[in-house]
Each structure stands twice: as structure tokens, then as C-alpha cells.
Amino acid sequence: MSQTLTEDDRVGAPSGRETVVQVADLRRRYGGDTGFEAVRGVSFSVGRGELFALLGTNGAGKTSALELIEGLEAPSGGSIRVFGRDPYRERAAVRPRTGVMLQEGGFPADLTVRETARMWAGTLPRPFPVDHVLELVDLRHRARTQVKQLSGGERRRLDLAMAILGRPEVLFLDEPTTGLDPESRHSTWQLVRALLVDEVTVLLTTHYLAEAAELADRLAIMHRGRIVTTGTVAEVVAAHPARISFALPDGLRPEDLPALPGAQPPPAGAAPTSAARLTLYTDALQPALTTLLGWANGRGVELAGLDARAASLEEAFLAVAHTEETIEGGRR
Numbered sequence: 001m002s003q004t005l006t007e008d009d010r011v012g013a014p015s016g017r018e019t020v021v022q023v024a025d026l027r028r029r030y031g032g033d034t035g036f037e038a039v040r041g042v043s044f045s046v047g048r049g050e051l052f053a054l055l056g057t058n059g060a061g062k063t064s065a066l067e068l069i070e071g072l073e074a075p076s077g078g079s080i081r082v083f084g085r086d087p088y089r090e091r092a093a094v095r096p097r098t099g100v101m102l103q104e105g106g107f108p109a110d111l112t113v114r115e116t117a118r119m120w121a122g123t124l125p126r127p128f129p130v131d132h133v134l135e136l137v138d139l140r141h142r143a144r145t146q147v148k149q150l151s152g153g154e155r156r157r158l159d160l161a162m163a164i165l166g167r168p169e170v171l172f173l174d175e176p177t178t179g180l181d182p183e184s185r186h187s188t189w190q191l192v193r194a195l196l197v198d199e200v201t202v203l204l205t206t207h208y209l210a211e212a213a214e215l216a217d218r219l220a221i222m223h224r225g226r227i228v229t230t231g232t233v234a235e236v237v238a239a240h241p242a243r244i245s246f247a248l249p250d251g252l253r254p255e256d257l258p259a260l261p262g263a264q265p266p267p268a269g270a271a272p273t274s275a276a277r278l279t280l281y282t283d284a285l286q287p288a289l290t291t292l293l294g295w296a297n298g299r300g301v302e303l304a305g306l307d308a309r310a311a312s313l314e315e316a317f318l319a320v321a322h323t324e325e326t327i328e329g330g331r332r
């Protein structure tokens, strides 16, 4: 059942770019009408040349949503448009313009890397030269190696090569750097950045928050089938309190400290603070720090190991993972 997009849904991506992917109230139910609903009303849009990251706890519904947007299945509710078309019903028109990197590539194990790439290139209307793509993912030196002899990380890079071989305008990357060593992960990020410069639109799922922080123009954090929070990395992080931690000077108790501006309780999922090292939370970091340092200077005490920082994406993620409350359909 497909739901019609409202006028509001048709507006461009928040960045002001042309909207390439538009998802409205997307739903996916496994096992018929009474089965489990893995995606429960997800809405977002992605502009041309933008990278949108779908983050979430295990089983949050990221892959289930991504597969629908790739056009592999029809949604049980809601609507998807890729280049203004339905990726499932109009698959023949949409598929040649997309590149898909699934969690498991599943290429024949007995073929070599180059044979695999040539075979795949043969199915595409205007592929890049095979060796150029193998070079991009640093597999040229493995071109004569059978797929079954590749390491896990090399297979992942072959999956990426196959996803970009057809010069896609939209690229779906489902956990593209899982199993890659740090160097390969960084080269994959560089490659993705180069694709973004070329105006390729990317939808990414990842468990590496650093990857999302590095690459994403905007992101959504999913939990139990819904988007709980969405925005740029800075927007998502700004909704969570900053942290100040230090060793409590000898002879002082937490009650002796001044009241800090914007003081907040510890967020859900925060590590417990120890008696020796105090951690305080505030949504007004600069005034809180000024108050604390003024107090310490006035008393002539040193706050050993003082550390003050804005919330990280990881803290925002942990808070989401611990919350039961969700915003229906997400914010845009």
C-alpha cells in the first residue's frame, strides 16, 4: 500500500539541494498483517551530493529500511521516491542509477577479483573501466586472486568496488567499513568524500559513530523501528549536555561546589561517576566553566585533571539507545 506524498513532503532536502531520496511514513512488517513491524513510520529526505547516515541500535530497522529504499521489497506502508520514482514499482528506471553495497556481497567465490568485476560490468550500461575501480579500492594488486582467497576486509572493498562500478548517482552503503583495518577505513572515507564532491548522493548505515561524524551531512538515529533524533551532527549533539569532569580536591565534598549554570542530571547511558572523579553535566558549558573556575580560584584549589567537552555523537547515541520515548516519524 503506497501513501501519497503531501505537498510538505515534496519540499527539497533541508540543505536546499535538489531532493533525490524522499521517504515518508515508511513501514515494513515481516510475516503478514499480524507480524512484526520492523520499520514504524520513518520519514526523511536526502539532497543531491549529500550523505545521510542511518544509525541505530542492533535490530533498530536500518537494513530493513534501506532495503526498501533500494527497491528490493515493497513497503507495507508509506512512500519512497528516488529521483521522483517508486524504486520498487519502477525498478527498471531507478536501479541503473543506483549502486548498492549490501552487508554480504555474495559474489562467486571461485572467480578472480578482475573476473568478478568484468562480469558485473557486463550487466551495467556505462561502467567505469574495471581496473580504475579496483585501483580506487586498492585491490588492483589482487586482481588475479580468487574471491575466496581475499581477506574479510578485501571482500568488503570488492563489494564497494562493485557498488560504484556503474557510476551510480545514488549509493547505498550498508555498514561499508565493517571488518576494515583503520587504514582501509580511512581510504574508504576518502573515496566516499570524492564521490560526494562528484554529487553522488549516499545513504549509509554504520555502527562506527566516528564514521558518521566524519562523513554525514545529516543523520538519523533509529531505535525500535522509529527515528528518535535527526539533524546535522552538530544539531544532534547540541541536544545533549556538555560534560565537565575533574578530581575533587582533598577535603571537599560535591555539596561544597557552587551551583553551575545550566546544570543537568547525568544523561541516560552515562558512565557512573566515581567518588574520586566527579562528572557534572550542563547545557551552558562556558558559563558553567567560568563559575567553576572562579570558585576554584577564589578558594585556591586545583581541579586536577580538569576536562570539559561538548557531548559527543557517542553520548547522543547512548542516550537514544536508553530512551523509551520516540518522536513519531522523526523530525525534519
Ligand SMILES: Nc1ncnc2c1ncn2[C@@H]1O[C@H](COP(=O)(O)OP(=O)(O)OP(=O)(O)O)[C@@H](O)[C@H]1O
Binding pocket: 030, 031, 036, 038, 056, 057, 058, 059, 060, 061, 062, 063, 064, 065
Ligand atoms: N526477514 C525477516 N523476518 C523477520 N524479522 C526480520 C527479518 N529481517 C529482519 N527482521 C527483524 O527486524 C528487525 C530489524 O532488523 P534490521 O536488520 O533491519 O536491523 P538493523 O538496524 O539493520 O540491525 P543491525 O544493526 O543489527 O544490522 C530486527 O528485530 C530483526 O530481527
